[in-house]
Amino acid sequence: MRSRPYLRFVLVRLGALVLLAVGITLVSFILTNLVPGDPAAANLGQRALSDPAIVAAFRHQHGLDQPLPVQYWKYLTGLVQGDFGTSQRSNRPVGDELAEYVPATLELASTAVVLSVVVGVGLGMLAAMRRNSWLDQLLRVVSLAGVSMPTFWLALAAFFLLFYKWGILPGGGRLDPGLDPPPQVTGLYTVDALLAGQWDIFGNAVFHLIMPALVLAAYTVGLLTRFTRASMLEVLGNDYIRTAQAKGLPGRTIVFRHVLRPALVPILTVAGLAFGSLLSGTVLVEQIFSWNGIGQYAYQSALNLDLPAIMGVSLVVAVIYVTVNFVVDLLYGVVDPRVRLQ
Amino acid sequence: MSTQNVADALSPGLKLRKNRRRVWRPLGVTGLVVLVIWILVAALAPVLAPHDPLGQQFDRFLSPSGAHWFGTDELGRDVLSRVVYGARVTIPLSLLLVVCSLVIGAVVGAAAGYYGGWLEMLVMRTADLVFAFPAIILAMAVVAALGADLTNAVLAIVVVSWPSYARVARGLVLSSRNADYVLATRLLGASGRRSLLVDVTPNVAGPILVLATLDVGNAALLLSGLSFLGLGARPPAAEWGAMVAAGASNFDKWWLGLFPGLAILTLVLAVNFLGDTLRDMLDPRTARAVIQ
Numbered sequence: 001m002r003s004r005p006y007l008r009f010v011l012v013r014l015g016a017l018v019l020l021a022v023g024i025t026l027v028s029f030i031l032t033n034l035v036p037g038d039p040a041a042a043n044l045g046q047r048a049l050s051d052p053a054i055v056a057a058f059r060h061q062h063g064l065d066q067p068l069p070v071q072y073w074k075y076l077t078g079l080v081q082g083d084f085g086t087s088q089r090s091n092r093p094v095g096d097e098l099a100e101y102v103p104a105t106l107e108l109a110s111t112a113v114v115l116s117v118v119v120g121v122g123l124g125m126l127a128a129m130r131r132n133s134w135l136d137q138l139l140r141v142v143s144l145a146g147v148s149m150p151t152f153w154l155a156l157a158a159f160f161l162l163f164y165k166w167g168i169l170p171g172g173g174r175l176d177p178g179l180d181p182p183p184q185v186t187g188l189y190t191v192d193a194l195l196a197g198q199w200d201i202f203g204n205a206v207f208h209l210i211m212p213a214l215v216l217a218a219y220t221v222g223l224l225t226r227f228t229r230a231s232m233l234e235v236l237g238n239d240y241i242r243t244a245q246a247k248g249l250p251g252r253t254i255v256f257r258h259v260l261r262p263a264l265v266p267i268l269t270v271a272g273l274a275f276g277s278l279l280s281g282t283v284l285v286e287q288i289f290s291w292n293g294i295g296q297y298a299y300q301s302a303l304n305l306d307l308p309a310i311m312g313v314s315l316v317v318a319v320i321y322v323t324v325n326f327v328v329d330l331l332y333g334v335v336d337p338r339v340r341l342q
Numbered sequence: 343m344s345t346q347n348v349a350d351a352l353s354p355g356l357k358l359r360k361n362r363r364r365v366w367r368p369l370g371v372t373g374l375v376v377l378v379i380w381i382l383v384a385a386l387a388p389v390l391a392p393h394d395p396l397g398q399q400f401d402r403f404l405s406p407s408g409a410h411w412f413g414t415d416e417l418g419r420d421v422l423s424r425v426v427y428g429a430r431v432t433i434p435l436s437l438l439l440v441v442c443s444l445v446i447g448a449v450v451g452a453a454a455g456y457y458g459g460w461l462e463m464l465v466m467r468t469a470d471l472v473f474a475f476p477a478i479i480l481a482m483a484v485v486a487a488l489g490a491d492l493t494n495a496v497l498a499i500v501v502v503s504w505p506s507y508a509r510v511a512r513g514l515v516l517s518s519r520n521a522d523y524v525l526a527t528r529l530l531g532a533s534g535r536r537s538l539l540v541d542v543t544p545n546v547a548g549p550i551l552v553l554a555t556l557d558v559g560n561a562a563l564l565l566s567g568l569s570f571l572g573l574g575a576r577p578p579a580a581e582w583g584a585m586v587a588a589g590a591s592n593f594d595k596w597w598l599g600l601f602p603g604l605a606i607l608t609l610v611l612a613v614n615f616l617g618d619t620l621r622d623m624l625d626p627r628t629a630r631a632v633i634q
């Protein structure tokens with residue numbers, strides 16, 4: 001009996017996710033087709049373009065000579081079978097290319113998100129507990145600086161100082177040039193290296209992750225610090241907190257047991273949304289750290305008007321983002337028993 | 343117990359706001375001052391810039407000196423002059439962007455909240471769709487399809503940023519639609535449109551304006567980000583993001599990227615200081631609507 005409403009909630013959300021995915025394919029399809037750009041012009045050389053036969057062959061090969069609804073239907077039916085279409089730029093299946101690039105970005109983004117949650121929530125709690133002290137003011141300025149930071153510039157500055165000037169951290173890529181990636185299981189080098197027991201590779205991969213992850217986390221740390229502070233302050237204003245103080249509970253017990261848990265619900269929401277901004281940030285950060293992730297792929301595809309690739313990237317990124325927020329919704333139930341009962 | 347303490351105990355909310363005002367004003371003033379300076383720089387660029395921002399010389403990659411305070415770039419152009427002129431691109435465009443997204447989002451969102459039904463359904467689901475795309479990827483696709491230049495970058499950013507206004511406007515309209523004073527005017531015979539304009543709008547305007555202030559910073563970041571990727575301003579235009587990109591391809595010449603980056607940072611920081619202070623001065627309940 002108890003699990004049923006929760007199960008229904010999960011199923012409804014899953015259904016919404018599928019609908020959203022279809023909506024995304026439709027939007028990106030319309031977007032990429034109603035616009036003046038011509039994929040043939042973007043992908044064929046000048047000489048090939050002057051030959052109408054080659055252009056016609058290119059258009060036929062990629063199904064561009066068919067009516068739009070037919071193109072869209074073909075794309076959807078292919079998608080259901082796991083076929084993302086063929087890249088017009090590389091002539092390889094988009095699905096294969098995505099499988100190559102997505103894990104790199106996932107590894108980077110999840111490292112950054114863990115970092116931001118730990119640091120951001122910690123700093124936010126500190127600011128809330130020392131409200132209006134000099135520390136609170138300092139953290140306010142720091143967190144505002146975090147959300148005001150142009151990510152690409154911070155990446156450049158970190159690259160210049162930590163790699164070029166001081167040589168503390170590696171400058172780019174996921175591993176040192178001489179090293180082979182670990183046997184692929186998940187595509188995350190750190191996890192794969194651990195699975196294969198290659199400790200040196202694991203260390204190297206972590207070493208390469210530090211700088212891009214830190215840069216990427218700057219924005220979300222600022223965001224989460226501000227939110228955690230606001231959320232904690234709101235809970236701290238409740239009567240039951242005063243009761244807890246009045247009956248003599250130590251400050252640490254109050255904060256961790258009575259304040260943090262209710263304060264976590266809005267923080268979770270923001271953390272989920274922050275994942276989206278991290279995915280956006282990767283486009284800029286990967287560019288500087290030559291991180292072969294989905295951001296680079298999206299950038300290259302966008303420059304070349306590679307329609308199937310753009311749609312594939314949009315779809316995958318949107319699905320990742322929506323899934324993360326779906327998981328956040330499920331976590332509400334864990335954190336807040338009232339959600340479970342509804 | 344003094345009267346002041348009793349009053350504080352009775353109204354913790356009031357005390358909170360008073361405290362915040364006293365403590366945080368300096369930040370807002372700093373933001374305002376820096377912002378005014380930047381606007382002056384943009385307005386007076388021809389007077390302030392020591393050199394022609396597009397004028398090329400033989401002295402390429404000069405490091406900062408008395409003649410060129412911020413050095414010269416890969417074509418021998420004066421970086422300081424280019425930073426000064428860059429304010430003329432970023433500041434007006436960010437404001438324009440926010441005004442466009444605000445007008446579109448607020449009108450659509452308020453209508454959705456007020457009228458409900460299929461209109462609300464359509465608007466909010468479209469907003470959800472846009473939210474599901476990370477902003478820069480959607481903007482990148484739009485720009486790539488339309489062609490890389492500043493106008494299209496602006497258009498792309500409007501496409502990705504109207505939904506947050508629509509959401510907030512709808513939420514606020516929904517919460518004030520059923521307020522007693524709105525019901526009262528409706529009972530007195532006011533039309534739906536009249537009560538939307540006269541009774542609901544003033545209550546929605548404050549939070550939306552705060553959101554807009556904070557969003558100017560985001561718009562500036564997105565715009566310079568797109569230009570950094572080569573999808574915004576076209577060379578030889580002096581634009582901060584594009585200048586940082588030149589710094590990235592000559593990263594050993596630190597002055598190329600440092601100064602335009604600092605320009606973006608100070609501008610966005612000033613706007614955020616201001617927006618943050620404005621938000622604190624608002625009622626805490628509406629402040630929450632702005633955050634989300």
